[in-house]
Amino acid sequence: MKIALLAIAALALAIWGFKFLKGINILTPSRVFYVKYDFVDQLRASSPVYIKGFQVGMVKSLYVDKTDDKTIVAVLNIDQDVDIPKDAVATIIGLSLMGGKGIELVIPHPCEGDCAVSGDFLKGDSKSFLQTVIGDPSQIDAYTDRLQVGLTNIWDSIADPNDPRGAGRSIVALEKSLKNIEVVTAQVSVLLEKSTKGIAATVDNAAQLTRMLNANSQDISNTLANLSAVSAQLKQAGLDKTSQKAAQAIDSITSSLTSLRGALQSTTQTIQKVDVLASKLSNGEGSAGKLLADPGLYDNLVRSSRQLHLLMQDLRLNPKRYNTVKLKILGKNKTPGYVNPLADPAYERLVDSLERAYNQRTGH
Numbered sequence: 001m002k003i004a005l006l007a008i009a010a011l012a013l014a015i016w017g018f019k020f021l022k023g024i025n026i027l028t029p030s031r032v033f034y035v036k037y038d039f040v041d042q043l044r045a046s047s048p049v050y051i052k053g054f055q056v057g058m059v060k061s062l063y064v065d066k067t068d069d070k071t072i073v074a075v076l077n078i079d080q081d082v083d084i085p086k087d088a089v090a091t092i093i094g095l096s097l098m099g100g101k102g103i104e105l106v107i108p109h110p111c112e113g114d115c116a117v118s119g120d121f122l123k124g125d126s127k128s129f130l131q132t133v134i135g136d137p138s139q140i141d142a143y144t145d146r147l148q149v150g151l152t153n154i155w156d157s158i159a160d161p162n163d164p165r166g167a168g169r170s171i172v173a174l175e176k177s178l179k180n181i182e183v184v185t186a187q188v189s190v191l192l193e194k195s196t197k198g199i200a201a202t203v204d205n206a207a208q209l210t211r212m213l214n215a216n217s218q219d220i221s222n223t224l225a226n227l228s229a230v231s232a233q234l235k236q237a238g239l240d241k242t243s244q245k246a247a248q249a250i251d252s253i254t255s256s257l258t259s260l261r262g263a264l265q266s267t268t269q270t271i272q273k274v275d276v277l278a279s280k281l282s283n284g285e286g287s288a289g290k291l292l293a294d295p296g297l298y299d300n301l302v303r304s305s306r307q308l309h310l311l312m313q314d315l316r317l318n319p320k321r322y323n324t325v326k327l328k329i330l331g332k333n334k335t336p337g338y339v340n341p342l343a344d345p346a347y348e349r350l351v352d353s354l355e356r357a358y359n360q361r362t363g364h
Contacts, residue, residue, distance in 0.1 A: 030057065030077045031118035035090040035103075036065065037072045041126055043092055043101045049076055050093075051105045056082045059103065074124070076103065083111035084122070092126035298361075306354060 037043075040062065049057040057078040065071040078084065089106040106125075116122065213220075280286055315322060 030079055032060065033076045033078060033084070033090075033116060033118070034121045035074045035076060035124040036121065037074060037092065037124045037126065038070075039126060040072045040074065041092055041094075041101060041128075042099060043074065043103070047100075047102050049078065049090075049103045049105060051082070051107065056105070074103070076122075084116045085109060085111045086114050086116045086120065087123070088116065089123045089125050092124075094128060302354065302358070 043059065043062065045059050045061050047059040048055045049059065057076055060075040060077045062072060062074050065073050074090070076090065084105065085107060087108060089108075091104045091106055093102055093104045094100070095102050105122075
């Protein structure tokens, strides 16, 4: 279904485009008028039709009149809402220098009861592109006269330097500017000439200094040799190495003393912290102090150890008690009850060891 709708839409669009290229807009209601021309000057189908520069239609087609085989008949499609009088003139005009053509509907008066209807013939006329731009060719002389007057006025304004609206004053000012530039150029030349003399004197002085250095080069060389010898003697004496070693030794001693001072301070702080911790333990402060100073804690630990041994012993002797679900059927419990493992040799050895430890702690 969608493919069929798309095919119908494409066909309708193709038909509309084909008609539009032929000068027929099927989406806009229009009327058809006919115009006879002796010469259409390359007017083609789909050329625009204007009224005062506003497009109101298109040229639908062109054909040769069969009655005389030389008259060209143009078929115009004009919008439905445009009223055209019967004496309107359809004039062929040039649209541009490239040769495009169109039709301008010249309406002499509003349409009042004598409007043309679809199928009527209108009067035809034609204008060249120059006539379209300028108008009547007889007016070209008037344009050239105006152009000649304008050029004469421009020349007069240039020739008269006192005319405030002309270019004469600008030309005089330009001439003065050129003269000023010439004067400035002459001054720059004088300045360069003087500067050249100064530069030449500076170069001469530099040359004299160079000659003096060349003349005393042997003395300068001897002086540099003496300085080199003195430097070598100082180096051989080892003063620089001795001073370097002494400085390194002093730096090493200073660093060692600093490290020793830091170590002593750290040791003192550590000893103070140990003293404080020992005093707190002896006074029973904190968790560790309470563990060391509370005798009841030791008794509780002994009792807990005894109970844990009993629990492990019972788990070893009666494992089913901990992995069996107790069930009562008809008021009877089939799982055996708890038996005190007092007769177990392992329990007896545990009790004996606990008594011996208690007696040793109490002194009995």
